[in-house]
Amino acid sequence: MSHGNFEGYGGRHVPDLLQEPLEQLAAAYDEVSATDEFRAELDSYLEEFAGRPTPLYHARNLSERYGAEIYLKREDLLHGGAHKINNCLGQALLAKKAGRTRLIAETGAGQHGTATAMVGALLGLETEIYMGKKDVRRQGMNVFRMRLMGAEVNEVTRGNEGLADAVDAALEDFAENIDDTHYLVGSVVGPDPFPRMVRDFQSVIGREAREQFQERTGELPDAAVACVGGGSNAIGLFHAFRDDDVAFYGAEGGGEGSDSKRHAAPLARGTDDVIHGMKTRVIDEDVEVHSVSAGLDYPGVGPEHAMFRAVGRCEYTGITDEEALAAFRELSETEGIIPALESSHAVARAIQLAEDGEHDTILVNLSGRGDKDMETAAEKFDF
């Protein structure tokens, strides 16, 4: 018997203490998420609080320049500035229905922590965010935002004071408080049921985009492109098209190149491994995890992507820091849209595909906006 298997990837590789709470969460999810009441309530929050549906934008200037019709799914226009809110609303509402009174989450750059703080405030759940001390120092504004919305931000000083240490601290909290606490995982990673649950909550992206694209063009896109860190926005886009004749492209954080020793592209270049409670693809041992974008700076990836790679359903490529920054600038200049550095990886991949000329229509998930990346960009561009 195995939980949440994606062709051998996934599973529930956690200490026994966490098996039971995960089992309970999976049961609550299966039971509650199927009810009309839950769906109606979640839909109303998605619409009124988060700002769904998001537009599908035909990027005409970019299309003209590169010779393929490029469409952007504007998740950057959501409340909070990224797709993260789709998942946070779903999980927080589920937690509340399951009788939990407290949310915890870890955050690196602060985006997921901010989205968790938003839903915690909305639903009246006590919220505690774990964040490495190094990140707290680098992301002062996000820390302030979280605290402003009433979340407790816990500075993690152990180990390397980074995201991995924040995960440890959050897991420790979860292990001690399983009775009243929900651990709100931010991506399609970790032990079952998180990969499938987060996927389901993010699938609204692809459902909307599919309908919008058909309405607009009468057809489906030839290709769908998204960036992949943990992989939630990509799975969210892909899921509605999984049985269609639509090619999938995942753009990973290629750092200094997926052949280099500094990247975050375990699907383009990695190995089968068990990490953070799941069996998946992980970067090679001698590679230092690195991406210019904090949201892609992760050594593993969601197990469903590992499966997509194994069965050949999606092609994964590392987009280098340099390529991502060029696309970041390009979209800002040609369309007046500043994408998140994460999403810039998807834009860069779409531009490559357009130049290759294999696909006539390309749908890109613009998963977040770039406001948070201004400082990084300012360091790179000499204006």
Place this chain on the structure above:
Amino acid sequence: MSRERRAKRDSRNERAVSDRGERSARSASSGKRVATDGGTDSDIERAIRETHPALIAYITAGDPTLEETKAYVEALDRGGADLIELGLPFSEPIAEGPTIQAAINRSLEAGTTPDSFFELVDGLDVEAPLLVMTYYNMILQYGSEPAVEPFVERAAAAGLAGIIVPDLPAEESEPLREACENHGLDLVFIVAPTTDGERLETIMSQVSGFAYVQARLGTTGARADVSGATHDSLARLSEYSVPKAVGFGVSEGDHAAEIVEAGADGVIVGSALVDLIAEADEPAAALEAKAEELKRGAMRGAEDVPEPEQP
């Protein structure tokens, strides 16, 4: 190496039998019966039964260096540890408390690798059987292809008697269990306070050596008292014949006594020892003294009539 170690252990076990009266002698004879049945069976289970109640000591290998680990293992062995668990550090552990986390970081910073770890074990000459505690990742990645066999083979060659893998669910343990059986190693599982029903049965059908009973919710780390969950867990496990050892939060002889009194066959101590390594002026001496205290405590818990207080 491994055979030598076993011979030494056997001689010590005989001493233990003569020293410790009827209860130990009874366990020893049942151990012998198993041995004459042809199966070598479990070194670990035998050690626990023959030294009952057993003291199981954990330290992180390579904290702060592998050379020092060697001295510490010998000190624990002298102090009365009946089994010694060595942590092989992994950069992404799950649910370890801050104490063990810090030890893992120190060891990784010192450059501990699986190969250097095995070399340490090759060179160890102690009476207590040794176990390795590590994460599934470390096992899968040892060797050229992701597979469990090379690690287990190397562990057996180094003379290790068992493996504990906190992030390996019993449902997915088949390949590792088979490899362990092929190489004569025990595979120990952790039973949490929340483990019950079908999951408990699955675990108990896979476990060998001993069942690692997690005393409380939460992560590893020294605590000031013994949890009530310990009593519940031991009661839930009473129908299973495999020895039960209780860990998580044990730091003093009195805890050890209480745990053994509650029916445990062994007491596992980790964070309290790791604290000594990090803080004591002379860690080896401190470890030896702590092991003595804990072993005395465990023995006291096994007496029907409480011993007079130590002076």
